[in-house]
Amino acid sequence: MLLEPAFLEKLERLRLAARRKTRGPVGERRSRALGRGVEFSDHRAYQVGDEWRYVDWSIYARLDRLFVKLFEEEEEADVHLLLDASASMRFGNPPKLEYAKRLAAALGYVALAGGDRVGAAAVHGDAVRTLPPRRGRAHAHHLFRFLESEQAYGPTNLEEAVRRFVPRRRGVVVALGDLLDPNGFQPFLRRLRHAGLEVFVVHLLAEEDLAPPAQGALRVVDSESGESVDVTVDARMVQEFVLQRDSFLEEVRTFCARDGMVYVRATTQVPVEDLVLRYLRRAGLVT
Amino acid sequence: MSFLHPTALWWLAAILVVVLLYWLRPRRVRLVVPSVLLWRRSLREQVRHRPLRRFQRNVLLLLQVLAVAAAALGLARPQLSQSGQDDVVAVVDVGLTLQATDVQPSRFEAARRAAREFLVKVPARRVAVVTAARSARVVQPLTADRWQAVRALQELQATDAASDLEGAVAVARSLSPSAEVHVFSDRAARGVRSHVFGGTLEDVAVTGVVATPLEGGRMRVTVTVHNRTSAPRGVEVSVAVDGRPAARLAGRLAPGAQDSWGVVVPAGLWVEARLSPQDALAATDRYVALAWQLVRPRVLVVGPADPFLERGLQVVAGEVSRQAAPQVAGWPEFDVVVLHRASAPLPPGRYLLVATVPPNLPVRADGEVRGEQIRGQSSTHPLLRFVDLVGVRVSRAWRLLPRAGEVLAEGEVPLLWAYEAEGVRAVLLTFSPSESDLGLRPDFPILLANALDWLAGPAALQLEAGASVSVPAGGVKEAVVHGPQGSVRVRAAAGRFSLPPFDRAGLYVLEAGGTRKVWAVHPATSPRRSHGVSPSAPRRPPGAELWRLLLGLFVALLVAEWWVYRLSPRSST
Structure with a gap:
């Protein structure tokens, strides 16, 4: 069981927030853009081609000028949950992948509860295992089963995986992973952005990613590629590592901010419930 | 290129130690991490599996090996010849220990063979060959004809004499101050390039x-x-x-x-x-x-007997014969003829003249003196070695007027005189022992022994191999020396026979006229002979010494190693 019933109850009260207009059939989620919905939003001057049925005749009667009524569109969004399931996600306590699975389940449940179509994809190297987007609470069961069956293995090659993961419809993508891609995280996120998706990045880190786990003469071996690096970890090396780590995290944050992505960083030490109910809400990912 | 201290090349074995330590160094703790991305960034992209990285991993080992090699080579003091501009002298040890057969066929043959090959190939303008035995000999002066030097080498023979290697090196350097000296021996000589054959000798x-x-x-x-x-x-x-x-x-x-x-x-x-x-x-x-x-010489006493003289000669001489009146014909059979108050013209020979002045020597007697006392004497002449004549009282003596020779003791007039020329060697005592207190003194037999030694040659006829002997010719023009290596004829020069060195142990017999002289020569009892004086350093280095360059290289390699270590301070040890 990925999520406890009590937590699911709390999730019922949340909605996934998209900041941009989506183009799909009407759903339960309210867009901030103007369109053809049921709830009045504003007026604008009539233009040739506007449908007569949206003309506000009462204003015409008072002002003798044609105005059309504008409504907030209530559109449904495709929410894509993209999990990095490479071998590096095995690390952490709890493991980063387990954490990501619970978080994806929670966000997916929120989206399904909001009437959105929710799909999922797990990336192992350049291979992608997908769950097509579906609407309705009943889909939560499929989603949870899909997530539960995921194991961490294979290298990280996010950009190549995204080439294969091309959503047919625009929507929201929530990328969950450690972004420790030897080819860099930028091409991966840039490709998502160029696909017209609204990108939410949840950067998951374990303790092993944040500090050298031991001191002395080490041969550190990459869990994915098997590459090894001989290092002698002393105070100076720790200092250098922390410097590089902070530089890397700042690089990710700056990149996301510049490209209009929502970026949230979390360690696996933070309970998923706290992350969703407090930090993601604060970041604007859920409302 | 050659080495002044080739044994230092054994330090090259330290390279094996360095490599061994490299392989035995503490292994790193293997630690699997999610990703080496951040580690690589920290280590400036030093990834282990890349070929370049594999090379970098071994750079420190390579630098350490090179540093050890440079140090070892520096300790061996390599030198470069100055491409034919210098004189080269080969010092070949022909001493006793070179006969050892622990190197086949012998140390001497191995040394000679190496010297021959060296002289043929060495890029020098002139070459020379010096042998080292009890004394050094220049067997080939500096020559541009190196085949002549090779021939001189071929004629060398090992001797039973001790080896004075340092003396030979000094002689080699005296040939040409800038000469490059190479020693071919069974031991290394200081300050020169040594080619060593054989090790510790078990004898x-x-x-x-x-x-x-x-x-x-x-x-x-x-x-x-x-x-x-x-x-x-x-x-x-x-x-x-x-x-x-x-x-x-x-x-x-x-x-x-x-x-x-x-x-x-x-x-x-x-x-x-x-x-x-x-x-x-x-x-x-x-x-x-x-x-x-x-060992003791044969002596003929001519003239009246003197008890002190008789007794003294019986002690220090081997065989004493007597002749009442001078009969010159029989004198060449004796090593020394003693004339006591008997005068006659002296043929070439060896004479102890007591209270008599022969007519054909550059000295004459001008009457007699009485009550004389010796007041001074020579301090360097071998006749007076361990003899103190000062204070000897003489009741009657000849008043001597020498025109040549050397006065050895005197009071108011000369009392002891020595002369050597034209085949005659003579000692003249101007008074009879019985007419003085000299016969009562312990100095008298010592004086007699010294006189016989000086006249007839050294009493010690037991010689060490390599000794050179010169004996008075006594009027004989030619002599034959029979030795272990055959017979050699020698001619008298300036009244003496200068015999070739007794290089091999054995019996040597000199036959000159009617006399025979015998020497027993034994091998050197101490294989090495040293005067305690190290050979002087050459006035300018014969070749470019490379040890300073190698020292600089050694330091540079250490700095490079430090730099590489600093460059990848935590990527390897």
Whole structure:
């Protein structure tokens, strides 16, 4: 069981927030853009081609000028949950992948509860295992089963995986992973952005990613590629590592901010419930 | 290129130690991490599996190996020849130990062969060959014809003499101050390039044989044997008298010990001791010595007897004959003729003149003096070695007026005079011992012994190999020397026979006129001879020394190693 019933109850009260207009059939989620919905939003001057049925005749009667009524569109969004399931996600306590699975389940449940179509994809190297987007609470069961069956293995090659993961419809993508891609995280996120998706990045880190786990003469071996690096970890090396780590995290944050992505960083030490109910809400990912 | 201290090249073995330590270094703890992305960023992209990284991993080892090699080469003091601009002198050791056969066919042959190859190939303008034995000999002065030098090498023979390598190097350098000197020996010489053949020599040697006469036609022979090995040795010594086996001695010697054994044998002229079993240095297993009676000279006393003179000569001379009146014809048979108050023209020969002044010497007597006393004497002449004549009172003596020669002792007038010229060697005492208190003094027999030594040659006829001997010719123009290597004719020069060095051990007999002189030559008892003076350094280096360059390289390699280590401070140790 990925999520406890009590937590699911709390999730019922949340909605996934998209900041941009989506183009799909009407759903339960309210867009901030103007369109053809049921709830009045504003007026604008009539233009040739506007449908007569949206003309506000009462204003015409008072002002003798044609105005059309504008409504907030209530559109449904495709929410894509993209999990990095490479071998590096095995690390952490709890493991980063387990954490990501619970978080994806929670966000997916929120989206399904909001009437959105929710799909999922797990990336192992350049291979992608997908769950097509579906609407309705009943889909939560499929989603949870899909997530539960995921194991961490294979290298990280996010950009190549995204080439294969091309959503047919625009929507929201929530990328969950450690972004420790030897080819860099930028091409991966840039490709998502160029696909017209609204990108939410949840950067998951374990303790092993944040500090050298031991001191002395080490041969550190990459869990994915098997590459090894001989290092002698002393105070100076720790200092250098922390410097590089902070530089890397700042690089990710700056990149996301510049490209209009929502970026949230979390360690696996933070309970998923706290992350969703407090930090993601604060970041604007859920409302 | 050659090396001043080639043995230092053994330090190159330290490279193996460095490599061994590299392989035995503490292994790193293997730690699997999610990703080495951040580690790589920290280590500036030092990834282990890349070929370049694999090379970098070994850079430190390579630098360490190079540093050790540079240090070892520097310690060996390499030198570069100046491409044919210099003189090169080959010093070939022909000393006793070079006869050792622990190097096949012998150390000497190996050294000579190497010297020959060296002289053929060395890029020098001129070459020379000097041999090192008891004394150095220039067997080939500097020449541009190196085949001449090779021929000189071919004629060399090993000797039984001690080796004065340092002296030979000094002689080599005296040939040309800028000469590049190469020593071919079984040991290294300081300050020159040495080509060494053979190692520590395990040798048991006979180092002494003394024959002392006893009553009843017998003599006691004492043989000394030295064990110069690192293990106890049982030895057996065969003693022969005049070539006939006389006794056998056996004993056991501790490592480094020297012991003597005595045996009584029938009297003879010479004694030979031979050691068995033979070892790698056979030359030291045989020792020849003369019996005591041969050593002393044969003396003819001409003129009236003097009791002090008679008694003294009986003590210090071997055989004393008498002649009442001078009969010159028989004198060449004696080593020394003593004329006491008997005057005659002296033919070439050796004379002790007592209270008489011969007419044909550059000296004359101007009457007599009485009540004389010796007040001064020569302090350097060998005649007065261990003799103090000052204070000797003389009741009557000739008043001597010398025109040549040397006055050795005098009071108011010369009292002791020595002369050597035109084949005549003479000592003149102007008074009779019985007319002074000299005969009562212990200095008198010593003076007589010194006089006979000086006149007839050294009394000590037991010589070490390599010794050179010069004996008075006594009027004889030519002599023959019979030795272990055959017979050699020698001609008198300036009244003396200068004999070739006695390089090999054995009996040497000089036959000159009617006289015979015998020497017993034994091998050097100490294989190495040193005057305690190291050869002077050359005035300018014969070749470019590379040790400074190598020292600089060594330091540079250490700096480079440090730099590489700093460059990848945490990527490897």
